[in-house]
Amino acid sequence: MSRIRDKKRAIILSAACETFANNGYAGTKIIDIANKIETPKANIYYYFDNKKTLYRSVLESFITPLLNATAPFDRYHHPAAALTDFIKLKIEISKNHPNASKVFANEILHGAPHLPQDIIEKLCQQTTGACNKLQQWIDKGLMDDVAPMHLLFMLWAATQTYADFNWQIKLHLKTDAICEQQFALASDTLIKVILKGCGITPPMAQ
Amino acid sequence: MSRIRDKKRAIILSAACETFANNGYAGTKIIDIANKIETPKANIYYYFDNKKTLYRSVLESFITPLLNATAPFDRYHHPAAALTDFIKLKIEISKNHPNASKVFANEILHGAPHLPQDIIEKLCQQTTGACNKLQQWIDKGLMDDVAPMHLLFMLWAATQTYADFNWQIKLHLKTDAICEQQFALASDTLIKVILKGCGITPPMAQ
DNA sequence: GTCTATACTAGGATAGAC
DNA sequence: GTCTATCCTAGTATAGAC
Numbered sequence: 001m002s003r004i005r006d007k008k009r010a011i012i013l014s015a016a017c018e019t020f021a022n023n024g025y026a027g028t029k030i031i032d033i034a035n036k037i038e039t040p041k042a043n044i045y046y047y048f049d050n051k052k053t054l055y056r057s058v059l060e061s062f063i064t065p066l067l068n069a070t071a072p073f074d075r076y077h078h079p080a081a082a083l084t085d086f087i088k089l090k091i092e093i094s095k096n097h098p099n100a101s102k103v104f105a106n107e108i109l110h111g112a113p114h115l116p117q118d119i120i121e122k123l124c125q126q127t128t129g130a131c132n133k134l135q136q137w138i139d140k141g142l143m144d145d146v147a148p149m150h151l152l153f154m155l156w157a158a159t160q161t162y163a164d165f166n167w168q169i170k171l172h173l174k175t176d177a178i179c180e181q182q183f184a185l186a187s188d189t190l191i192k193v194i195l196k197g198c199g200i201t202p203p204m205a206q
Numbered sequence: 207m208s209r210i211r212d213k214k215r216a217i218i219l220s221a222a223c224e225t226f227a228n229n230g231y232a233g234t235k236i237i238d239i240a241n242k243i244e245t246p247k248a249n250i251y252y253y254f255d256n257k258k259t260l261y262r263s264v265l266e267s268f269i270t271p272l273l274n275a276t277a278p279f280d281r282y283h284h285p286a287a288a289l290t291d292f293i294k295l296k297i298e299i300s301k302n303h304p305n306a307s308k309v310f311a312n313e314i315l316h317g318a319p320h321l322p323q324d325i326i327e328k329l330c331q332q333t334t335g336a337c338n339k340l341q342q343w344i345d346k347g348l349m350d351d352v353a354p355m356h357l358l359f360m361l362w363a364a365t366q367t368y369a370d371f372n373w374q375i376k377l378h379l380k381t382d383a384i385c386e387q388q389f390a391l392a393s394d395t396l397i398k399v400i401l402k403g404c405g406i407t408p409p410m411a412q
Numbered sequence: 413g414t415c416t417a418t419a420c421t422a423g424g425a426t427a428g429a430c
Numbered sequence: 431g432t433c434t435a436t437c438c439t440a441g442t443a444t445a446g447a448c
Contacts, residue, residue: 004431022316027232029423040433045425102315109308109315110228111373120377127378144402149378150395154364157371161363167317168362171326172333172355189356196350197403210413235441246415251443 009047011037017058021099024106025055025114056114059107062100063119065093073130079137080202083155084191090159091187094166095178101163127152144199151198158190215253217243223264227305230312231261231320262320265313268306269325271299279336285343286408289361290397296365297393300372301384307369333358350405357404364396 015036019028030051034041048054072085094101107115134148162169162178169178195202221242225234236257240247254260278291300307313321333355340354368375368384375384401408 008431024230024232024312024316026230027316030425031423041424042426042433043431046431051424105371106230106312106315108371108374109312110230110233124377144398146399147391147395150392151399152378153367153375153392154396154399156374157363157367158360161359165311165314165363168314169359171330172358185353186356186359189353190360192350193352193357193360193400193403195403196405197399197401199402214413236443237441247442248415248444249413252413257442 005047012039012044012047012054013057013061016054017061017099017103020055020058021102021106025051028055052114055103056116058100058103059114060116060119062097062104063122065097065100066104067122067126069093070126070130073133078203079134079143079198079200080195082133083194083198083200087155087159087190087194088187090155091162091183091190094159094161094163095183098163098166101160105160105164142200146198155190155194162186211253218245218250218253218260219263219267222260223267223305223309226261226264227308227312231257234261236260258320261309262322264306264309265320266322266325268303268310269328271303271306272310273328273332275299276332276336279339284409285340285349285404285406286401288339289400289404289406293361293365293396293400294393296361297368297389297396300365300367300369301389304369304372307366311366311370348406352404361396361400368392 012033015033016028019033019036023032028051030044031041033054034044044054048057069086069089072082072089076082076085107113112120130152131148134143134146134151137143138145138148162183166178170176173182175182218239221239222234225239225242229238234257236250237247239260240250250260254263275292275295278288278295282288282291313319318326336358337354340349340352340357343349344351344354368389372384376382379388381388
């Protein structure tokens with residue numbers, strides 16, 4: 001048992017996440033991470049074997065929230081509730097984990113050179129599950145016949161952009177940080193456009 | 207006048223674009239670019255002063271198509287035509303310039319450290335123009351009251367994802383290259399969902 | 413205009429003192 | 431468990447022959 005070790009690892013991981021998000025894998029120097037938390041470089045190597053291990057740990061820390069986001073597709077029986085919750089969840093992730101999201105986006109952008117195979121498989125399973133659910137709703141006439149895979153691509157992209165490309169968002173919203181209201185507006189706008197666009201009418205109030 | 211020089215520069219630029227797209231700025235080595243076109247490393251330095259200049263040239267080569275994409279907002283007087291064309295154009299860009307798009311995305315992802323100020327300003331102008339046009343259409347009752355800025359974010363993200371995150375797209379579509387049909391399906395799906403989602407009904411056939 | 417050889421620096425990683 | 435000093439590889443860039 002080593003609470004000190006876990007605590008220090010968490011501090012390093014957080015600093016690494018931010019640095020990798022801003023500079024990419026190759027662009028990140030161990031010394032930058034060390035400086036950010038005012039720790040000597042060698043200390044980083046004591047807690048994490050090497051740069052690759054540290055990077056992979058950052059990637060893995062984001063898997064749980066990412067996989068949890070698809071839960072609404074399992075939980076609900078109507079696309080109105082499922083898509084509403086899914087969009088809310090994804091926007092929450094963009095708000096709360098922008099750096100981890102960027103590291104992940106960067107990884108995908110470059111063809112996922114560091115993404116472990118087992119994670120890829122889990123993501124594929126989740127996607128297949130969500131796709132099947134969408135197709136069922138289409139078959140039942142609960143929504144329009146919209147290509148499920150492409151609808152998912154649209155949902156992922158439109159929600160993640162608030163984390164991954166937040167530089168651009170902030171530029172055009174003329175703000176230093178995307179505020180609570182703008183996240184809410186983003187979420188509401190997406191929900192409104194997507195639900196209506198897919199011909200989803202909410203069932204009568206429960 | 208030096209046709210040889212221009213031709214060689216174009217070859218280097220193309221190789222650089224692909225390499226920067228796959229590995230990012232810091233992850234790209236000049237020697238990788240040189241090897242790809244079977245040219246000695248020093249030759250690259252003869253045609254481009256240094257790595258930064260070369261990278262910036264790649265970035266700038268993408269500005270023209272990018273700015274052109276917003277033309278539909280100026281050209282048309284009805285959101286149905288404008289948004290349809292805009293989506294088609296953006297998907298075309300993702301199909302035809304996936305690498306340049308990735309370099310640009312990577313740049314934004316990291317906070318645009320190499321993007322020249324004049325380009326940023328041009329992009330801002332285009333965005334303001336498109337936003338104003340959307341607001342006019344809303345005011346005229348040609349479409350629902352959808353936050354124009356957030357609609358743009360959605361459109362950008364949903365179209366660019368077919369270039370920037372094509373690794374993911376290919377993974378889930380189980381293909382080695384996104385085929386013509388899938389690009390068409392992407393385009394059609396987006397147009398259908400967005401137009402309906404914004405309450406845009408096309409005017410009667412001209 | 414092209415290429416070889418090389419100078420120079422940055423950055424990942426480790427040895428070993430404390 | 432922490433830190434200093436150092437090793438060593440890799441990668442940018444240039445000098446100068448052809």
